[in-house]
Amino acid sequence: MINIAIVGSGPSGCYIADMLSKKVADAQVDIFDRLPTPFGLVRAGVAPDHQGTKNIVRQFERTLSRDNVRFVGNVNIGSDLSYDELKQNYDVIALTIGALRDRKLGIPGEDLAGVYGSGEFVAWYNGHPDQAGLNPDLNSSGIAIIGNGNVALDIARILAKTSSEMDSSDITAAAQAAIAASPVQDIYLIGRRGAVEASFTNVELSEFGELERCVALVEPAQLPGSLPDDMDPKAAKAIEKNLETLRSYAINMPDSKPVRLHLMFCASPVNIIGDNGKVCGLKLERNTLVDGRAQPSGETFQLDVQTVIPAIGYRSEAIDGMPFDETRGIVKNDEGCVEAGVYTAGWCKRGPQGVIPANRADSMAVAKQIIADLESTPPQGNRAGYDVTGPLLAERGVCVVSFTDWQTINQAELARAENGKPREKFTSVEQMLALLN
Template structure:
């Protein structure tokens, strides 16, 4: 039968030479509008529909012609951090959504949004219904700074601040006060630079992006004119990439302000750095120390806003106003480095420095949270303990993405990490370590459970209704998209 097409319930399905599962086709389609395959197809469930979830699904579907994949997502909308984490002025990074959409529309893949795994359905119930369960739900927790005053008004995590301007429903009420002149961002990774750029970006640039309308309105009224991006180590250890730094350097109506003393000895160290790090450091040195050309000097002179990378500083305390209600400043410890390169450590000197500011944004990292008591979790590393994506002491359970490695790297890093997990799972199927011979009900039994519990999943065609509404709302005001900001609003459109 290989190579022939089979017309079945109005859908074309490739048989791909695996007649053993064609013989058991159910006569109909499942709730997602996808054809129901044989009960003896290997069934894999993925929890989380961000890059890790979709890349894992993509690899499984391409590598094996009989595997069926169901993706469960807590929100009614897919794509995780591609939708809610990527900066609005980086639309090219979001193009990966096209690839994920192809995967979601594949005949052997189904998407079920609005399903909160761990609450609406347990991991144990998923494990009974599927041959394998892959946890790819990312890192939705905040790392705490652990300093006095971090609960004052005016202190936010970068994760929440980014969620606010990107329309994450749980961050809709954030309403940050941008009435101060100086903002301090703790951390020097790409997310920290994204936040700095959004705070200082001219409104006429932002209003052409998919930034949410409440964020756009707040930024249009913002009094923030100076942003300090603080790191505990030196220029050679910054965590951002050259693209993000270059965008800050070229940001209209801004000029850089950096302390020459922070760059002592950096020029001499350049020759020993690996190429990407060398190019990044050279751009920093040039921006901080070199006298700019006439045109650039003119641009800087006209700028009404400033930004700077501030090195060798760690937060000690968030300082409050006299009423002890709001942020009025931040006390920073002055550090020195011990060791060299990436392995160097920041050591306290005993000196401190106070910076007046009304806004502090902590960009010191995301962290994963445990989903279910039955799943092993390393609370110190904030990951699920695993070996190449295989969850330890839990046959048939896997993890991919930040839950597997911690919150590091870019989308391409997550892609490779997810492909590795998919390969581990496929190896286990092939070797018999993962027994796929018993029939499993997959989404049939889970759909019945959800139905009984009054949970109505959002399938991919429902998401496409939401997508269409957002695109047309955006088009009406000259934006690529105007996002729906509440789960209720999303469900309303999905169920029309």
């Protein structure tokens, strides 16, 4: 038998498990996750009001139910089992641990109360147990979100929607209530560069044209008249679509709805201003663009905000003994190869970029490499996989969550949903484990 361990049951781990469990003869694939719940950021990152995107889990469920695939949930590699113990007991290891540790802005005031990294904020409203206790203070009339990607837009939209607009989502009840109670009037979405360079996509941007209580605004002067002639036609088409949407926002009336989303370009945060340890403003510097690059202009201005949410990217979490690139915040690798018998894919391999389908292509390429290496250097067959790691976990008192256990948790979440919501997530590991006794 070929014993394969996959660390992380997000899209990248599930895609690799799918291919290896089908294509490697006599394979046993054990897919570990530190949470009792599978699917990584599909559950804890993808916006709760984008339920369609989450349908991909049907495909992953089929993979995890296969006879030669074992979901080993609630097991943290690094504390419950070490990286070295995995290497000793598995023929192949694939590290697909994702990246959800917030990158820092590196400006004064970042440690003030009222500053929440987008990773922790998104994890909070999505019910990730790590952030159940975040309880962000949203008693703010102004909220600044720093970043110009889809994650920044997701956060702005979740804050801007009414509670009833969120009833078809699986946002946690606590987050839904906290956002509904917030007196927010102005949400600022701040990009270092211009509208042309923004990385958000039109589907997400256009949603702000349809919100009940929020109007999207942009200064007409911040939008370019035309695009450079030498631009790649495909990129130009996508940007032109965004500009068209932004032009429609530029003629919106600020007072037409109670909440305003201000899309602000060419500005960089300089420092977060505090009063008694709590955010009371944000100082920014205007940038000019030189060949698409932001250059500080020296002109500063201030926003009256009490909450700041940087959405500027993520790093992976290092595991003891695992080769790690500290500078890039990813697993150290060469085209997915980490060291003999150890591979990596997904966000922890490439950095936090790319939507779910991008991980499929990446995982397929790494799985093909694994298969080629297994053919050229067949394992000696003396690694016992779960026959050793299972008893080790039991000895250490770790309560392993199987795929059947996850189905029990899943059913309980579906059953307790109210007001038309698709599910009400459990936000603590203890709550989930209590269902299994």
